[in-house]
Amino acid sequence: MNMHKYEKWWLLFGSGTLLIFLIVVGISAFYMGSKPPSCAVTLDPESVRDTAPFDEPGLKQIGDNEYTLTIVASAFDYDVGNPEKVVEIPKGSIVHVSSTTTDVIHGFEIAGTNVNMMLEPGYVSTYTNTFKNAGTYTLVCNEYCGVGHHLMAATIEVVEE
Ligand code: CUA
Secondary structure (H helix, E strand, C coil): CCCCHHHHHHHHHHHHHHHHHHHHHHHHHHHCCCCCCEEEEECCHHHHHHCCCCCCCEEEECCCCEEEEEEEEECCEEECCCCCCEEEEECCCEEEEEEEECCCCEEEEECCCCCEEEECCCEEEEEEEECCCCEEEEEECCCCCCCCHHHCEEEEEEECC
């Protein structure tokens, strides 16, 4: 087979970049342990409200500077443990967020932070975030879930201690 010189270079370049890509992904996944927000934990979507920790949504202190934040999503609401839909988090704290949905797929994005997950029925989505800056953040649904999608929100207040 006769191949043009440029064709060979191009093939070499193509397979080279593919190889580099696979090596980078491989090292970050298997050596450095990078992974997308976990959803490896499952539960029965029919009995979310009776399953810990979702039977008691809200912020709970578990350490000096460490909290768990449990939120139950449903069309078209985030249950954060109080009717005002406001969570107050002390600035600088480490928060282990875990959330799930009782019905359809919802989004879970705390705008202005790295917290951005998809909530799927039957799965628990978790993310750990350190809230370094004080301010008011909005938790929004960023997956279209029905007629009330645009109303689905809650407020995260990161406050100075
Ligand atoms: Cu929930 Cu969109």
